[in-house]
Amino acid sequence: MLEIGVDNGGGLEIWKKYFPANTVIHGIDINEDCAKLKFPENIHFHLGDATNADFIREHFEDEQFDIILDDGSHHPKDVIAAFLNLFPLLKNGGIYLVEDCELSYQKNCLNGGFLKKGSTIEFFKSLVDSLNYDYIDAADLTREQKKTLKEYNKMIRKILFYPNICAIEKYAREKEEPFQTLMTGLIDYANPLSRKRPEDLRALIEINKEMFS
């Protein structure tokens, strides 16, 4: 697990208690004072900026995480930059969580406001379109939108919005092509599209099982 934002280390301590004893937990913070904290075995502190791609590469090049939790500055530009840096380091089947998304709605705080362009919550809402990328008319997308939505379409299985928290889950393996639609019934064919051979259907079901396990 990786947590962005360590502060007094309270979060890291809770995760240490909550998860199995052999769980390896990493924490990142830009505050030098955090480096003075003493942590038990299997908790590793990294002094640096989660939005800095070079820092992330240097410290975590060979790491892959089951869980990444952003409890850092909560400033949308930091949350988005950290997500772009770290989502690729999430394991297949892993989950990326962002705390305190309610700040996106608060006018007096971090440039938030209802439907405020550039806010954390609007960024994660926009990723919902990546789930349905295969059905969007390419002519309606800018080159940049197409690139981003296509990239996340391969990786994002699910986006969950809880009060205050947004959670983005990765597929168990990268999606390689658009899903096929299955229409089938046991009694008779009303639709010629559903005339798939049973062995093809079985193969498709197996592929889908692997993606979603």
Ligand SMILES: C[S@@+](CC[C@H](N)C(=O)[O-])C[C@H]1O[C@@H](n2cnc3c(N)ncnc32)[C@H](O)[C@@H]1O
């Ligand atoms: C809300 S506190 C973290 C609380 C901690 N997760 C807990 O549960 O006890 C936010 C922390 O994020 C750190 N922070 C802010 N921006 C950061 C960044 N870009 N990269 C890493 N840490 C950052 C701050 O220094 C601060 O200690």
